Every structure is written in C-alpha cells, then in structure tokens.
Amino acid sequence: MLFFLIKRLLVIIPTLVAISLVIFIILALAPGDPMGEFAANPAITAEVRENIRRSLGLDQPLPIRYFKWVWAFLHGDLGYSFTSQSPVMGLIMQRLPATLAVVGVAYILAVIIAFPLGMSSAINRHSWVDQIITFTSFLGISLPTFLTGLLLILIFSVQLKWLPSFYSSTLQVRDVQTFIEQIKQSILPILVLALYQGATLVRYIRAAVLEELPQDYLRTAIAKGLSRGQAIRNHALKNALIPVVTLIALEIPSVFTGALVTEQVFRVPGIGALLIESINRSDTPVVMGITFTYGILIVIFNLIADILYGFLDPRIKYD
Numbered sequence: 366m367l368f369f370l371i372k373r374l375l376v377i378i379p380t381l382v383a384i385s386l387v388i389f390i391i392l393a394l395a396p397g398d399p400m401g402e403f404a405a406n407p408a409i410t411a412e413v414r415e416n417i418r419r420s421l422g423l424d425q426p427l428p429i430r431y432f433k434w435v436w437a438f439l440h441g442d443l444g445y446s447f448t449s450q451s452p453v454m455g456l457i458m459q460r461l462p463a464t465l466a467v468v469g470v471a472y473i474l475a476v477i478i479a480f481p482l483g484m485s486s487a488i489n490r491h492s493w494v495d496q497i498i499t500f501t502s503f504l505g506i507s508l509p510t511f512l513t514g515l516l517l518i519l520i521f522s523v524q525l526k527w528l529p530s531f532y533s534s535t536l537q538v539r540d541v542q543t544f545i546e547q548i549k550q551s552i553l554p555i556l557v558l559a560l561y562q563g564a565t566l567v568r569y570i571r572a573a574v575l576e577e578l579p580q581d582y583l584r585t586a587i588a589k590g591l592s593r594g595q596a597i598r599n600h601a602l603k604n605a606l607i608p609v610v611t612l613i614a615l616e617i618p619s620v621f622t623g624a625l626v627t628e629q630v631f632r633v634p635g636i637g638a639l640l641i642e643s644i645n646r647s648d649t650p651v652v653m654g655i656t657f658t659y660g661i662l663i664v665i666f667n668l669i670a671d672i673l674y675g676f677l678d679p680r681i682k683y684d
Contacts, residue, residue, distance in 0.1 A: 381661060434653070441454075460634060467551055472559075479566035487571045502564040531550075610673050639655070
C-alpha cells in the first residue's frame with residue numbers, strides 16, 4: 366500500500382502542475398480586462414489605470430506571474446481579488462458554508478435515496494416498481510436544474526406560498542425561528558439538486574447491480590442457504606459498489622465548488638455564484654483559486670476511490 370501511495374503521489378504532483386499551468390494560461394489569454402470597470406470611469410485617468418495594473422502585477426510577463434502564483438500557493442496564499450482586494454481564500458471560506466448547507470446536504474440526500482431505489486430497481490427488473498423508478502430517474506436526468514428550479518418556485522412559492530423563492534444571504538441563525546427560516550429557504554435548492562444527482566446515481570447503481578446478479582458466485586451463495594436478498598447485500602453489493610464509488614468520488618468535489626446553475630436560480634451566495642461573478646468581472650485570481658481547488662479535489666478523491674477499491678474487492682492488489 367505504501368509503495369502504491371508513493372507511486373500515485375509521484376504522478377499527482379506533475380498532474381497538478383499541468384492543471385495549474387493550463388488554467389493559468391487559459392485565464393491569461395481569455396478575453397476581458399480586469400481594468401474594464403475602471404476604463405468606464407472618466408475620473409480615473411490612463412496613468413492611474415496603469416499604476417493599478419502595475420500594482421496588481423499585470424504588467425509582468427506571463428511566466429513570472431505564473432511562478433509568483435505558484436510560490437504564493439505553496440505558502441497557502443491564493444492571492445487577492447482584483448475587484449474587492451480581499452484574500453481569495455477568505456472569499457472562498459466566506460461562501461463555503463452556504464455551498465455545503467445546500468449542495469452538501471443535497472448530495473447526502475441523493476446518495477441515501479439512490480442506493481435503495483437503484484437496488485430495488487435492479488432486483489425487481491421489468492416489474493412495475495422498476496418501471497416507476499426508471500421513469501422517475503430518466504425524468505430527473507432529462508430536466509435541467511434551472512427548469513426544475515423554476516417549476517418548484519412556481520408551485521411552492523408562487524401558487525402555494527409555502528416556501529421562499531430565493532435564498533436570503535442576510536439571514537443569521539440566532540434562535541429557533543431563524544433556524545426554521547433557514548431550513549425553509551434551503552428546501553427548494555436542495556430538492557432540485559437531490560433530484561438530479563439522485564437520478565444519476567440510481568441509473569449507475571441499477572446497472573452495476575444488474576451486472577452482478579447473473580454471476581456464478583451469487584448463485585453459489587444462494588445454493589449454500591443464503592436468501593436472495595442476503596446474497597445480494599453480502600456479496601453482490603460490494604462488487605457493484607466499485608463503479609459507483611468512482612462516480613461518487615468524481616462528484617464529491619462539486620459539493621465544495623458549488624452548483625453554478627442552481628445557485629444562480631435561487632440566489633444562493635455560494636462558491637458557484639462567486640465563480641460566475643468573478644468570471645463576469647475578469648477577476649482572474651478568484652477564478653484561478655476556485656478552479657484549481659476543484660482540480661486538487663478531483664485528484665485527491667480519485668486517489669481515495671482507488672484505495673477504497675481494495676477494501677471492496679479483495680482481488681484488487683496494490684503493487
């Protein structure tokens with residue numbers, strides 16, 4: 366295991382360097398000027414704009430700017446926002462609680478719902494149960510989140526007036542009443558994300574379990590006295606989890622980087638909304654910080670998934 370981890374780390378380091386370099390070059394060559402907002406202000410002269418550009422380091426060659434960013438990152442510094450002059454890490458940490466409260470809870474709910482539904486759909490293949498679950502999952506995958514969000518707003522906010530249509534960023538939980546308000550304003554975005562993510566997981570779990578049901582080891586376990594349900598839970602499920610673990614490992618980083626569309630629809634002040642705002646303002650340090658963080662999380666959770674394979678399937682050996 367130790368040798369396997371060392372080999373993976375030797376691969377991860379150049380991978381992260383390549384990811385950071387690609388992201389940095391794309392952002393540097395992308396259209397848009399961080400000084401665009403100042404250009405529209407007649408009170409700011411060209412000389413002042415040039416001084417601001419120099420203070421932000423935008424007058425330096427691209428390789429020097431990249432190596433300065435890498436050096437700062439190695440010291441735990443993601444730089445400062447061009448527009449607010451606030452530390453990028455501080456902006457991310459400020460938006461992270463809202464993202465975790467909505468996207469994180471939605472993903473946990475999706476996983477909890479998807480496993481029993483996916484297994485039930487596979488075990489009862491071609492039955493009415495399977496047809497209902499399949500139809501619902503296809504519906505959840507097919508409908509874009511912005512459409513589902515608008516439909517839920519029309520039903521529960523406009524017509525029934527049960528839930529608020531938008532997420533209030535100024536709400537602070539101080540007592541039971543504000544806690545209830547916090548839950549109410551989180552329900553709609555959580556439902557939208559849980560429906561989409563859960564539908565995707567249901568299809569993967571169903572397909573993975575169906576591949577294991579005709580296997581000889583499952584029939585042998587049943588012949589030895591286990592019921593079909595026990596054989597599936599004790600044997601088939603562990604093998605079926607291998608592709609599902611890969612999918613979950615790739616999806617978990619999105620929990621920390623936000624849901625771009627859903628956060629825009631419900632005005633959730635999360636990291637996804639921060640990313641959209643920063644792209645519109647050409648705020649390169651913030652965009653770079655968020656996207657590179659996402660790349661790091663992808664690599665880390667892929668490594669975690671590879672390690673989990675050995676616990677799920679003893680046949681997998683780490684050399």
